Amino acid sequence: MTADPQTLATYAKRAEEYADVISRAGPDADLLAFMDALPPGDAPVLDWGCGPGNSAAIMVSHEIDVDATDASPEMAAVAAGLGVDVRIEPFDALDPAPRYRGIWANFALxxxxxxxxxxxxxxxxxxxxxxxxxxxxxxxxxxxxRDPIGRYFSYWQPDDLDRMTRAAGLTPFRTRLGEGNGLDGRIEPFVIHLSRKPA
Structure with missing residues (x-):
């Protein structure tokens, strides 16, 4: 099981607040880079751990067919307010059959x-x-x-993500380091990582 009960409980209480913290009016540089890198076609994109659905809604506004999943019913309810239909399920429920031209796992795994x-x-x-x-x-x-409000996190370096994606048969092609403010009020460093499945 990949859904941590204490993390889910925190999001259940603070889903609307989290949406306010992370939501944006349009695509940021990372979402634009992801959308620009997608191969052409009509196959859907998965927003895997979509939270309040902001990224999914932006991709839909760019005429991308999006599937969205999240383990939190409360987050799914917030996403529904943006017109995003969310399947409530943990990460490991993903069907491994190849069907997505992109998977957006943004601060989810x-x-x-x-x-x-x-x-x-x-x-x-x-x-x-x-x-x-x-x-x-x-x-x-x-x-x-765990952070001060009870959420569980694992932490990663760019080399870790390179190794994991290569082991999964993917080719890394873009990495960006930055820092940002989270729901707990702390500013922490992050890594954005893109990889591609060989055509």
């Missing part, structure tokens, strides 16, 4: 334990169509910990 994340990345690799793109947004660091 970091809620899974470090020993589980490589298997989830491999699952994503199987679910991508040839030429498909995987976006990973992760907190930068090592190990795992």
């Amino acid at each position: 970091l809620h899974a334990p470090p020993d589980v994340v490589p298997d989830l990345v491999a699952l994503a690799g199987r679910a991508l169509l040839p030429g498909g793109v995987l976006h990973l947004g992760m907190k930068q660091g090592s190990g795992s910990a």
Whole structure:
């Protein structure tokens, strides 16, 4: 099981607040880079761990067919307010049959334990169509910990993400480091990582 009960409980209480913290009016540079890297075609994109649905709604506004999943019913309810239909399920419920031209996992898989994340990345690799793109947004660091409001996080370095995606048969092609403010009010470093399944 990849859904941490304490993390889900925090999001259940603060889903609307989280949406206010992370929502944006249009695509940021990372979402634009992901959309620009998608192979052509009509196949859907997966917003995997979509939270309040902001990214999914923006992609839909750019005429991209989006599937959205999240383990939090409360987050799914917020996303519904943006017109995003969310399947409520944990990460490991993803069907491995290749059907997506892109998977957007933006600050989502970091809620899974470090020993589980490589298997989830491999699952994503199987679910991508040839030429498909995987976006990973992760907190930068090592190990795992809970934040002051009880959420569980695993922390990653760019080399870790390179190794995991290569092991999943993907080719890394873009990495960006930055820092940002989260729901707990702390400013922390992060890594954005893109990889592609060979065509």
